[in-house]
Amino acid sequence: xxxRKSFYEVLGVKETATHAEIKKAYKSLSRQxxxxxxxxxxxxxxxxxxxxxxxxxPKKREWYDEFGQEEEQEEQEEDAANGGEAEDxxxxxxxxxxxxxMSMFSRFASQGSRMSKCDPIMTRVEVxxxxxxxxxxxxxxxxxxxxxxxxxxxxGAKSGSKISKCDTCHGSGMKFEHHQMGLFINRVATxxxxxxxxxxxxxxxxxxEKCTGSRTLSEETDLDVNIEPGMHNMQKIEFSGVGNHxxxxxxxxxxxxxxxxxxxxxQRSHDNLVLNxxxxxxxxxxxxxxxxxxxxxxxxxxxxxxxEVIKSGSLLVVKNEGMPKFGRPTxxxxxxxxxxxxxxxxxxxxxxxxxxxxxxxxxxPHFVMPLGENVEEVNMYDMEExxxxxxxxxxxxxxxxxxxxxxxxxxxxxxxxx
Numbered sequence: 001x002x003x004r005k006s007f008y009e010v011l012g013v014k015e016t017a018t019h020a021e022i023k024k025a026y027k028s029l030s031r032q033x034x035x036x037x038x039x040x041x042x043x044x045x046x047x048x049x050x051x052x053x054x055x056x057x058p059k060k061r062e063w064y065d066e067f068g069q070e071e072e073q074e075e076q077e078e079d080a081a082n083g084g085e086a087e088d089x090x091x092x093x094x095x096x097x098x099x100x101x102m103s104m105f106s107r108f109a110s111q112g113s114r115m116s117k118c119d120p121i122m123t124r125v126e127v128x129x130x131x132x133x134x135x136x137x138x139x140x141x142x143x144x145x146x147x148x149x150x151x152x153x154x155x156g157a158k159s160g161s162k163i164s165k166c167d168t169c170h171g172s173g174m175k176f177e178h179h180q181m182g183l184f185i186n187r188v189a190t191x192x193x194x195x196x197x198x199x200x201x202x203x204x205x206x207x208x209e210k211c212t213g214s215r216t217l218s219e220e221t222d223l224d225v226n227i228e229p230g231m232h233n234m235q236k237i238e239f240s241g242v243g244n245h246x247x248x249x250x251x252x253x254x255x256x257x258x259x260x261x262x263x264x265x266x267q268r269s270h271d272n273l274v275l276n277x278x279x280x281x282x283x284x285x286x287x288x289x290x291x292x293x294x295x296x297x298x299x300x301x302x303x304x305x306x307x308e309v310i311k312s313g314s315l316l317v318v319k320n321e322g323m324p325k326f327g328r329p330t331x332x333x334x335x336x337x338x339x340x341x342x343x344x345x346x347x348x349x350x351x352x353x354x355x356x357x358x359x360x361x362x363x364x365p366h367f368v369m370p371l372g373e374n375v376e377e378v379n380m381y382d383m384e385e386x387x388x389x390x391x392x393x394x395x396x397x398x399x400x401x402x403x404x405x406x407x408x409x410x411x412x413x414x415x416x417x418x
Contacts, residue, residue, distance in 0.1 A: 005047075006171075007051035007054055007064065008051075008055070010044075010047050010048055011025045011026055011029060011048060011051050011052065011055065012025055012029065013025045015065070015153075015154070015247075015248070016148070016153075019056065022052065022056060023052075023056065026051075026052040026056075029048050030045065030048055030049075033045040062116050062250075065116065065248055065249075116249065116250060117249060117250040117251075117252055118243060118244040118245060118246055118249050118250065118251060118252030119244070119252055120243055120252050120253040120255045121143055121144075121145060121243040121252065121253075122255050122257065123141050123142070123143055123254065123255070123257070124256070124257050124258075124259045125140075125141050125225050125256050125257070125258060125259065126139075126259050126260075126261055127139065127231075127260055127261070128261055128263070129260065129261075129263040129266055129268060129295060130295045130296075131227050132227065132229075132230070132231050132233075132260065132323070133229065133230075133295040133323060133324065134229060134295065134296055135227055135228045135229030135230070135231070135324075135329065136227075136228075136229070137226075137227045138224050138225065138226055138227070139224075139225045139227060140222050140223070140224065140225070141222065141223040141225050141254070141256045142221075142222055143220070143221050143223060143242075143243070143254055144218065144219075145218070145219060145221065145242075145243055145244050145245070146216045146217070146218055146219075146244045146245070146246060147216060147217055147219055147244070148215065148216060148217075148245050148247055149208060149210055149211035149214075149215055149216060149217050150210075150217075151208055151209070151210040151211070152208035152210070152211060152215065154215045154247035154248075155200070155215065155247075156198070156202070156208055156211065156213040156214065156215040157202040157206045157207060157208055157213070158206050158207070158209070161202055161203075161206035162202060162203070162206065163200050163201070163206075164200065164201050165199065165200060165201075166192060166194055166195035166199055166200060166201050168192050168193070168194040169194065169195065169199060171199040171200065172192070173191065173192055173195060173197040173198055173199035173248070174189045174190065174191065174192060175190050175191075175192050175193075176188070176189050177190070198215075198247075215246075215247045216246060216247070221242070223239055223242065223254060223256065225237055225256050227258070228327075228329075229324040229326070229329040230271070230323055230324040230325050230326035230328075230329055231258060231326055232258070232326065233258060233259070233260035233268070234257055234258065234259070234260075235258045235326075236255050236256070236257055236258075237255070237256045237257075237258070238253050238255050238256075239254040239255075239256065240253050241253065242254050266295065268323060270323075270333065271322055271323045271324075271325050271332070271333030272323065272333040272334050272335070272336055273295075273321070273322045273323060273333070273334075273335050273336065274336045274338060275292065275335060275336070275337050275338070276338050276340070277290070277338070277339050277340075278339075278340045278341075278342050279310065279339055279340075279341060279342065280341075280342055281341055281342070281343055281344065283310070284309060284310045284311070284312075284339070284341050285309055287303070287304060287305075287306055287308075288303060288304050288310055289301070289302070289303040290302050300318070300321065300335075302318060304316075310341075311339075312339065312340055312341040313338070313339070313340070314338070314339045315337070315338050315339075316336075316337045316339070317334050317335070317336055317337075318334060318335040318336075318337065319334055320332045320333075320334065321334065322334045322335050322336075346382075
């Protein structure tokens with residue numbers, strides 16, 4: 001390109017220009033240059049066509065924004081600057097041609113050496129189980145980000161300052177090294193140490209007063225996060241293009257992660273809700289009735305039919321009273337009720353009550369006490385009350401080779417010597 005202007009300068013647009021702005025600028029400039037029949041006008045028209053061809057293509061523009069100029073121009077300038085390395089460059093070019101101009105490893109290494117899009121910002125938002133059940137609520141996510149300075153448009157220098165192209169990297173902001181790996185040539189790009197990847201240099205006196213030459217500013221912003229029914233714990237919600245925005249890069253995203261706080265009564269299991277209930281022996285045998293306040297404020301009257309016995313550890317299901325399914329809020333999982341039985345305390349039943357229970361409850365198996373010298377009466381004790389400890393672990397710990405874990409050491413159940 002004549003004058004070595006950047007493609008953005010040729011079309012008269014900023015580096016942050018949209019596709020529509022680039023297209024509009026090209027059409028306006030081409031109409032003007034088509035009227036200019038001089039050699040200079042023809043060259044400028046060709047430059048405008050070339051600039052538009054690159055900047056209107058997202059992939060070509062991304063490459064151009066990363067490396068500041070086209071690959072062919074960079075290699076030519078490197079060869080001219082290195083002089084004595086021309087022979088090595090010819091060997092590299094021969095291998096490039098033999099393998100299709102550049103091996104896939106070389107191309108991947110060049111493109112991966114520098115991010116074209118800023119890394120996403122991760123942030124958390126606390127939600128309750130009620131929020132995930134009902135949805136239709138908005139949470140606020142606080143985000144700290146780096147954005148292009150508006151005063152200098154990301155240049156780092158004051159308006160009207162003398163900004164020169166970096167002589168070391170020729171304005172690309174990158175330096176390239178070729179490493180031969182067998183039959184392949186690995187082309188690695190690194191930031192230019194002179195301009196720190198900017199491609200341009202200027203004096204300290206010309207630094208932008210607002211960003212002090214850093215080209216970016218730190219700012220705080222709030223995002224409204226819409227919670228929909230059925231969303232899950234740790235679910236990610238992406239906000240495109242509102243994260244960090246560094247010069248020469250595409251603005252990154254913000255990823256909001258939903259952080260669920262435990263509920264006092266309900267537990268979530270996929271699209272189901274689990275409710276643990278402890279009931280009395282009377283309720284387990286004679287019938288159970290309860291009002292459960294659901295996550296949307298409704299009172300659910302739950303009961304079993306007369307004669308239905310609830311066993312300890314039973315898991316009963318209330319259909320369609322679980323969590324709404326994400327994306328299909330009219331469809332719901334189930335409410336699972338897990339029961340444990342609270343039995344009467346020791347010695348709390350009188351002799352008359354025990355006799356009455358024996359008459360009401362199913363008959364116990366008949367027991368006949370055998371006679372003989374080999375029969376010995378022993379007592380049972382409550383392990384927790386007697387503080388026996390863990391009977392399945394010896395004093396030496398669980399790593400000992402005490403088969404099946406039944407140890408006779410202190411702290412476990414002792415064997416009595418007869």
